[in-house]
Amino acid sequence: xxxxxxxxxxxxxxxxxxxxxxxxxxxxxxxxxxxxxxxxxxxxxxxxxxxxxxxxxxxxxxxxxxxxxxxxxxxxxxxxxxxxxxxxxxxxxxxxxxxxxxxxxxxxxxxxxxxxxxxxxxxxxxxxxxxxxxxxxxxxxxxxxxxxxxxxxxxxxxxxxxxxxxxxxxxxxxxxxxxxxxxxxxxxxxxxxxxxxxxxxxxxxxxxxxxxxxxxxxxxxxxxxxxxxxxxxxxxxxxxxxxxxxxxxxxxxxxxxxxxxxxxxxxxxxxxxxxxxxxxxxxxxxx
Amino acid sequence: xxxxxxxxxxxxxxxxxxxxxxxxxxxxxxxxxxxxxxxxxxxxxxxxxxxxxxxxxxxxxxxxxxxxxxxxxxxxxxxxxxxxxxxxxxxxxxxxxxxxxxxxxxxxxxxxxxxxxxxxxxxxxxxxxxxxxxxxxxxxxxxxxxxxxxxxxxxxxxxxxxxxxxxxxxxxxxxxxxxxxxxxxxxxxxxxxxxxxxxxxxxxxxxxxxxxxxxxxxxxxxxxxxxxxxxxxxxxxxxxxxxxxxxxxxxxxxxxxxxxxxxxxxxxxxxxxxxxxxxxxxxxxxx
Numbered sequence: 145x146x147x148x149x150x151x152x153x154x155x156x157x158x159x160x161x162x163x164x165x166x167x168x169x170x171x172x173x174x175x176x177x178x179x180x181x182x183x184x185x186x187x188x189x190x191x192x193x194x195x196x197x198x199x200x201x202x203x204x205x206x207x208x209x210x211x212x213x214x215x216x217x218x219x220x221x222x223x224x225x226x227x228x229x230x231x232x233x234x235x236x237x238x239x240x241x242x243x244x245x246x247x248x249x250x251x252x253x254x255x256x257x258x259x260x261x262x263x264x265x266x267x268x269x270x271x272x273x274x275x276x277x278x279x280x281x282x283x284x285x286x287x288x289x290x291x292x293x294x295x296x297x298x299x300x301x302x303x304x305x306x307x308x309x310x311x312x313x314x315x316x317x318x319x320x321x322x323x324x325x326x327x328x329x330x331x332x333x334x335x336x337x338x339x340x341x342x343x344x345x346x347x348x349x350x351x352x353x354x355x356x357x358x359x360x361x362x363x364x365x366x367x368x369x370x371x372x373x374x375x376x377x378x379x380x381x382x383x384x385x386x387x388x389x390x391x392x393x394x395x396x397x398x399x400x401x402x403x404x405x406x407x408x409x410x411x412x413x414x415x416x417x418x419x420x421x422x423x424x425x426x427x428x429x430x431x
Numbered sequence: 432x433x434x435x436x437x438x439x440x441x442x443x444x445x446x447x448x449x450x451x452x453x454x455x456x457x458x459x460x461x462x463x464x465x466x467x468x469x470x471x472x473x474x475x476x477x478x479x480x481x482x483x484x485x486x487x488x489x490x491x492x493x494x495x496x497x498x499x500x501x502x503x504x505x506x507x508x509x510x511x512x513x514x515x516x517x518x519x520x521x522x523x524x525x526x527x528x529x530x531x532x533x534x535x536x537x538x539x540x541x542x543x544x545x546x547x548x549x550x551x552x553x554x555x556x557x558x559x560x561x562x563x564x565x566x567x568x569x570x571x572x573x574x575x576x577x578x579x580x581x582x583x584x585x586x587x588x589x590x591x592x593x594x595x596x597x598x599x600x601x602x603x604x605x606x607x608x609x610x611x612x613x614x615x616x617x618x619x620x621x622x623x624x625x626x627x628x629x630x631x632x633x634x635x636x637x638x639x640x641x642x643x644x645x646x647x648x649x650x651x652x653x654x655x656x657x658x659x660x661x662x663x664x665x666x667x668x669x670x671x672x673x674x675x676x677x678x679x680x681x682x683x684x685x686x687x688x689x690x691x692x693x694x695x696x697x698x699x700x701x702x703x704x705x706x707x708x709x710x711x712x713x714x715x716x717x718x
Binding site: 168169171172173176219223226227228229246247248249251252254255256258259260262263266267271272274275276278279281282283285286287288291292293294295296298299300309312313316 | 596
């Protein structure tokens with residue numbers, strides 16, 4: 145895990161170097177770096193690298209795809225934190241991008257990272273395979289995926305949501321990009337359809353477990369440890385798994401989804417111990 | 432011109448169909464359609480189609496690339512009009528996206544269109560060539576291109592800018608995406624380096640002429656005909672070509688850049704009459 149994470153950090157730093165002195169567009173590059181290089185668990189790029197390795201590829205080859213997913217994730221956090229969206233001041237223990245650079249620059253930093261993500265994915269050494277992976281990213285990050293999930297979230301704010309709507313929302317907001325990460329790793333290794341579909345099941349399990357766990361932490365967690373404010377859903381009158389199911393049933397859902405992820409790994413011949421551990425640790429993570 | 436434009440309209444409508452009834456993410460799709468299908472001159476996609484044809488390709492093949500450029504252009508307008516940026520109420524004679532759908536949904540609509548642009552470009556029938564074209568789009572639309580230009584614009588607002596800074600800004604804000612449009616058309620037809628470099632010179636000429644003409648129209652134009660408010664640069668205390676050079680010298684610059692565009696077409700063996708006319712008409716356009 146630490147090896148993967150360190151390699152991702154180094155690759156991100158290289159893909160978005162400090163702007164040259166006197167560059168009149170330096171500020172947006174700095175704002176992009178501020179958010180992209182803010183640490184974080186790098187869950188999505190690690191999944192891309194691990195699935196590439198699991199499917200018989202070399203994880204180093206998948207690095208442009210892994211970094212592309214992390215750029216999309218970071219752009220979505222920046223835009224999500226903006227005053228017109230969630231209006232958050234704190235992210236990963238630091239002031240959010242717009243708190244430091246202003247709203248307009250944070251908007252541009254998000255746009256810049258989303259665009260750079262595709263530039264980066266298309267650096268994959270095999271252009272046709274890179275194109276397929278980039279298209280997977282575009283589809284799952286777009287209005288039928290992640291952006292669609294954000295839209296459902298906005299549309300239901302302040303309204304009572306049922307479990308099915310909540311699942312649709314999290315399918316978009318959380319699962320879609322994790323699914324892109326896992327599938328792109330398989331694609332980097334030219335894996336077959338069966339592998340892709342198992343990767344989607346794994347992503348579904350890990351993503352939903354992660355999301356419900358996030359709702360649990362929002363109620364139970366410690367703002368200092370998490371690096372972001374807690375109790376936000378309740379404060380915003382947002383329905384989440386805990387408010388809908390209660391603490392105990394929500395925890396059971398975390399376990400069931402984690403089980404689904406672990407079982408999906410049986411479809412692969414390679415050594416899946418790392419991804420198994422990863423699914424289990426995400427379900428039990430403290431922060 | 433009308434043929435190209437009608438084909439672009441039909442293709443955009445097909446690429447972003449009305450959302451199915453009951454789709455919980457319908458609002459963002461509607462907001463995207465509202466802005467994408469609002470008419471407009473379709474300058475950029477027409478350039479893509481015409482350059483493909485000029486380089487011996489069939490313009491119909493280049494349609495995904497043409498539509499991708501128009502989606503990027505539309506996303507940039509939506510985000511540009513937001514209250515934290517230019518705070519515009521009127522675009523193409525209609526209320527801006529955030530006036531109709533609210534700020535948060537307009538932000539998402541822009542994000543959705545930028546993402547859909549790459550999904551669309553990567554539909555090009557030859558995946559490796561599509562990947563090359565999509566990468567050109569990402570590079571020229573990104574923080575070293577269009578987004579960088581917006582950043583320069585923000586950073587210099589309220590400050591005195593000189594001609595060189597103004598050119599850097601417009602290189603990003605206006606020329607970059609027009610350059611992407613022209614180059615992607617050439618790439619669709621597998622044109623060589625020489626053609627690509629001539630396409631860039633044409634884009635530079637047309638783009639700068641277009642931008643300076645836009646500054647002239649901001650001073651001289653009629654809000655009703657233009658479908659947007661005039662006198663905005665002066666109201667915002669923004670430096671532009673007219674405030675820097677005066678009306679007459681600004682008009683001379685328009686003519687010189689248009690001449691550069693026309694001369695760039697000499698590098699091509701195909702029939703360049705349409706692109707010649709196009710450059711001349713952009714320089715003299717009333718709206």
